[in-house]
Amino acid sequence: MYGRREAMSKPPTTFPEQLGILESRGLIIGDKDIALHALAHANYFRLSAYHPPFLIVGTDKFNPGTRFESIWELYRFDHRLRMLILDAIERCEISFRTRWAYEVAHRHGPNAYEDSTLYSDFATHAKALANVDEEIRRSREDFLNPYQLIGAKRPPTWIVCEVMSLGWLSSLFSKLKVPADRQAIADAYGLDERVLVSFLHHLSVVRNICAHHARLWNRRFTFQFQLPGKKTPSLVSSFNPAAPRQLYNTLVLLAYLLDIIEPDNHWKQRLMDLIKDQSFPVVSHMGFPPDWQSRNLWMKLPTV
Secondary structure (H helix, E strand, O other), X not given: OOXXXXXXXOOOOOHHHHHHHHHHOOOEOOOHHHHHHHHHHOOHHHHHOOOHHXXXXXXXXXXXXXXXXXXXXXXXXXXXXXXXXXXXXXXXXXXXXXXXXXXXXXHHOOOHHHOHHHEOOHHHHHHHHHHHHHHHHHOOOHHHHHHOOOOOOOOOHHHHOOOXXXXXXXXXXXXXXXXXXXXXXXXHHOOOHHHHHHHHHHHHHHHHHHHOOOOOOOOOOOOOXXXXXXXXXXXXXXXXXXXXXXXXXXXXXXXXXXXHHOOOOOHHHHHHHHHHOOOOOHHHHOOOOOOHHHOHHHHOOOOO
């Protein structure tokens, strides 16, 4: 392995040279043209993030028989997984924006998000409002034109929710001073408000990973979101508490939320089909329990 100084002084390599490095480490290249094309359009360094499952432990040498096609297949799997997760997050995010705006506006007034007395952290609230002002200033949405004039009042909550990032919405939600306000929103999903606060923070992290095209499939998250408790017994049985920092539990709660938001969705089936298409045992690296397919959540699929 190269140290930082050595890595910084290394000269750039051509695509054929990169292929030669892989071959020198024991990787079998079936079709060199295909492999060169892959390296030309997916950074060597990016692909190297998918090497570890195929390496001899403690070395940079590949396990005997490892083929370039296997690494490329894993890379493509992670890409499709990120797209599938982004699809789920988008639907959950739109639903949460709607519920947040509805409950806050009906409980405290059309522009309640501006009222600092409703929030427990003045600094976070002030930063959120500054973010709103910046998003309105930069937006090209026609519905914000009346609010871009100098001295114009901020739009009502149901408009603001469309321009705020998930991260800032999550922050404002978590800083609502009265737990009943948070629970009114969480009730739409049958969750305890503390679980929803925790999961939205986690989703912001996952969304950023997906948006930056980073490796996701076998990542170990630094933040561990709170799993639901006795309030949802059928859901609880589908989690894997033994793997709290891996992706499986994220997938469980996303699938649960989608079943509430869009009861006729086929997201779970699409996920299961994606997993079945892989020759590499991906689930063993993602925190899936051995009996995951027989657990309650995965047994409930909509009819075609």
